[in-house]
Amino acid sequence: MYSDIQCLNHRESSIRKFHCANPVFICVISYTETCTVPGITIAGASPDLMKYTSAADSELLYYGRCRCIDGPPITPDGKPTPAIISRSAIVANEIPFFIVDAGSMIKPLVPYISFNLEHGKNIALGSAVDLNEVKKGFDYGILLGNHLSKMSDLVILGESIPGGTTTALGVLRALGVSSELKVSSTMPNNPHDLKDRIITQGFTNAGIRSGDLKNAPFKAVSAMGDPMLPAVSGIAAGVIDSGGKVMLAGGTQMTAVLAILESMKRPLDNLCIGTTTYVANDRTSDLVAIAESLSVNVVPIFALNLHMEKSCIDGLRAFSRGYVKDGVGAGGVSIGSILKSSGRINGQDLLVSTENEYNRILLNHAK
């Protein structure tokens, strides 16, 4: 019934535990100046356009077209944003969603939940987010999560923040989680050396070494993270506090959320990660290994096969060749959509929806 969804790390774990009748998707948008380091990401057509990416993604989810930029958010050589997959999954099963603004630079032209946070600085500085902002992001997240859990039986948490895998790595290392050469990238050639240089510089400027902030997760985020991380961590904690279930929708970035929650001694039982097989199969990163490096290795990681290698559209086939891979909650919200359908639809159906959506969006923008 759910043959396109596999659990990567716990054989006995079943996706059925996360079955849901009324999931909600929350996309947390943010910005870190880390993304302006040349070569660090391709989540935007140019470094200058990077600050529009998360706003453009939000607009795409709502309208099927972007308003703050002319075309849809694409990589320099034409790979589309994963928001196209997310939108298809949302539309396929009428999944309600909210945008949470946690420090984006350009505000999307949609209604959004404001956490009133400043954007993050380059983590090479060693002081990326003001500590009060980190706390505020987490606290507001708790408040929102409390409410969401009363309205939904599965809260699916995704993100859109260019450069976010690098900040996630910074936080993982500050927390002492073994993650070298293991975080993912939007590019098939993962720039591990560059990420490492930025983080070493950040550690030097912050006067810390790996693991020094093991028991100070807010300080770890403040030194080496971004504003998305405390917001997502807070929402997840708020949902779970109120007895709800959470799917962290994303790849290696979401292990930083797990590490933050674990460091805070928060319960992780009703939590899972949902992503795509393109993250799971990525030879330049290792999602499962990072999860295993956490002291409490209980969170199941589910990966969805979207069969994109079979797509008739080159930009979508690129996902299966290691480009983009996941983001904007694409894998998780697709899993949510399949769960909500009780298995009536599968990965292949979502691929067809995504292809239709892709063509519709190109047409929308050509008008």
Add this chain to the structure above:
Amino acid sequence: MYSDIQCLNHRESSIRKFHCANPVFICVISYTETCTVPGITIAGASPDLMKYTSAADSELLYYGRCRCIDGPPITPDGKPTPAIISRSAIVANEIPFFIVDAGSMIKPLVPYISFNLEHGKNIALGSAVDLNEVKKGFDYGILLGNHLSKMSDLVILGESIPGGTTTALGVLRALGVSSELKVSSTMPNNPHDLKDRIITQGFTNAGIRSGDLKNAPFKAVSAMGDPMLPAVSGIAAGVIDSGGKVMLAGGTQMTAVLAILESMKRPLDNLCIGTTTYVANDRTSDLVAIAESLSVNVVPIFALNLHMEKSCIDGLRAFSRGYVKDGVGAGGVSIGSILKSSGRINGQDLLVSTENEYNRILLNHAK
């Protein structure tokens, strides 16, 4: 079972139609410079503090205390904000809620859904809200309403905007709805003459007469309204478009929302108004008469008896003497709380909760 709830205008209408298992409360906060006209409202301790009222109400709903001002929002002579009632009703039955910011001056220190609207000007100018802002408020409302209806079986829409009854009257008259001497006030001595003078001035400046904008509701709001009205109208329309049900939580202000929706030929079947008996019994206004003046008189108006004349707290007894009466969705969300409990609780129970809340809030602020 629901003996404290009576329908004021349609004998055959039953509150059972609006029975709900998972209601959500939406409080739309906003600001109009109309509130700075001396003598027009007491929704704030002083004219200068009026711009804090809706932010303070939002904080009270979330935290049980205000953060942007020192004490809770009160009238100059100590009558408490109706947000105290709303919070009690929310807490009594764990009703999830969201704040929507539609042009407030001071932003609350809570997570809120931003519609990114400017605050409204004094309607005496005859051009209160930019027409594009009116459209945006309505459009964003539709988007939000669509999502809310997927998560909730009753969307309860309240407001916090000082001076809002005057702008509502301005819109009703621009739309040609007979409403002279019929809109409510926060004060027992309803300043009808003053409201009339402001509106006459606005009409002169806008170059319109009563009823001129009967078929142009956005223009009516733009000339004589406030940013809350298109936002609430849009959310209501979005919920109903998606097959959901709406309770407009408030007094005479909400008839302006009905008039806007009617002028747009929107269906009104799954809509009701929920308020307190203090609005219903007000001799200085006539909620039912305004509703009857609409061409389509199908919307039931439910009023809840909160038995506040029996309260041991003077500030709460004042409600039954014609002060404040309703606001911040107090009546509607109390009805929602009773409905969610399937009648396990009644108006009297909510009075006790409100008294406890009142004492707790005073204590919180005294700390």
